[in-house]
Amino acid sequence: MAEQTSAPRKRILSGIQPTGTPTLGNYVGAVRNWAALQADHDCLYMVADLHTLTVRNEPAVLRRRTREMAALLLAAGIDPKEHVVFVQSHVPAHTQLSWVLGCYTQFGELSRMTQFKDKSAKHPDNINGGLFTYPVLMAADILIYNADLVPVGQDQTQHVELARDIAGRFNSIYGPTLTVPEGYTLALGAKIQSLAEPTKKMSKSDPNANSFVLMTDDKDTIVRKFKRAVTDSDGQVRFDKEAKPGVSNLMTIYSVFTGKDMAAIEAEFAGRGYGDFKLAVAEVTADGLAPIQAEYARILADKRYVDGVLADGAARAARIADRTVRKVYRKVGLLQLEA
Numbered sequence: 447m448a449e450q451t452s453a454p455r456k457r458i459l460s461g462i463q464p465t466g467t468p469t470l471g472n473y474v475g476a477v478r479n480w481a482a483l484q485a486d487h488d489c490l491y492m493v494a495d496l497h498t499l500t501v502r503n504e505p506a507v508l509r510r511r512t513r514e515m516a517a518l519l520l521a522a523g524i525d526p527k528e529h530v531v532f533v534q535s536h537v538p539a540h541t542q543l544s545w546v547l548g549c550y551t552q553f554g555e556l557s558r559m560t561q562f563k564d565k566s567a568k569h570p571d572n573i574n575g576g577l578f579t580y581p582v583l584m585a586a587d588i589l590i591y592n593a594d595l596v597p598v599g600q601d602q603t604q605h606v607e608l609a610r611d612i613a614g615r616f617n618s619i620y621g622p623t624l625t626v627p628e629g630y631t632l633a634l635g636a637k638i639q640s641l642a643e644p645t646k647k648m649s650k651s652d653p654n655a656n657s658f659v660l661m662t663d664d665k666d667t668i669v670r671k672f673k674r675a676v677t678d679s680d681g682q683v684r685f686d687k688e689a690k691p692g693v694s695n696l697m698t699i700y701s702v703f704t705g706k707d708m709a710a711i712e713a714e715f716a717g718r719g720y721g722d723f724k725l726a727v728a729e730v731t732a733d734g735l736a737p738i739q740a741e742y743a744r745i746l747a748d749k750r751y752v753d754g755v756l757a758d759g760a761a762r763a764a765r766i767a768d769r770t771v772r773k774v775y776r777k778v779g780l781l782q783l784e785a
């Protein structure tokens with residue numbers, strides 16, 4: 447057994463937007479890795495509902511999806527007693543810190559964010575202020591807990607970089623105040639691609655329902671979707687993200703659920719057709735997801751339990767977050783009344 451050390455465990459903060467019914471991509475790419483990190487870190491995991499307001503949502507749907515995403519975190523085995531599971535809007539300190547940090551972030555920096563540029567190109571009719579300042583709120587989410595590590599997908603690393611810059615800048619003006627966090631890029635399966643267009647990320651907002659696997663899909667549906675997955679015409683199961691994005695994505699998924707490495711998978715399917723391969727991926731995925739899906743359904747059916755976890759999580763998160771806001775307010779010179 448590993449020896450117990452007395453070094454304090456590193457603190458992790460991460461967030462996931464409740465943008466739809468959770469997918470295989472959310473589970474494999476993010477939440478499953480979050481669960482794995484619990485063993486040797488202190489973790490705060492947040493459903494980032496405020497971030498979704500940058501696009502228009504149906505209010506009732508957003509509320510439902512927020513609970514669904516929380517249920518997925520719990521179904522994946524994140525322990526809400528040992529760690530903190532909460533909803534961003536339940537901790538008002540995030541938006542308080544966000545205002546202050548926004549005053550230490552340059553227009554030019556925010557203009558250079560690739561996600562902002564992509565999203566504003568995609569939705570030219572709704573380039574709102576929230577879309578622009580989104581990375582400041584995300585910096586506040588991270589810095590408010592003095593997080594050491596921030597596990598994120600590739601598409602968020604630029605935002606974590608910005609959080610580091612903002613923290614460094616604040617500290618250089620006011621003295622050590624905020625922990626400068628490190629990004630933590632997840633190794634395997636950090637990015638699960640669309641089954642229909644494997645050069646794009648798997649997303650539930652894709653109009654093609656065959657492009658994603660939902661946490662609520664049954665085995666038949668999963669098999670059908672994998673059978674239709676786009677591959678290529680050379681017929682070889684070989685890992686090459688550039689030349690064979692579809693096959694490589696399926697191999698990644700297979701690897702996640704079997705623990706086999708790419709060489710072993712290539713050997714296993716050498717000389718066999720894609721039909722066999724796709725079916726095998728579908729089966730390990732369906733079987734691997736089944737226990738999580740069952741937990742997800744069970745937990746989601748118990749709204750009071752989910753809400754109780756979130757209330758407790760918000761209270762514990764707020765204790766840390768409020769302390770940071772008070773400290774930052776004092777440093778920048780906001781008047782605090784003597785009790």
Ligand code: TRP
Nearest residue numbers: 459460461462463494584587588
């Ligand atoms: N912006 C992240 C995403 O869309 C979600 C998020 C919000 C987040 N706040 C965060 C991730 C803080 C990590 C840390 O994926």
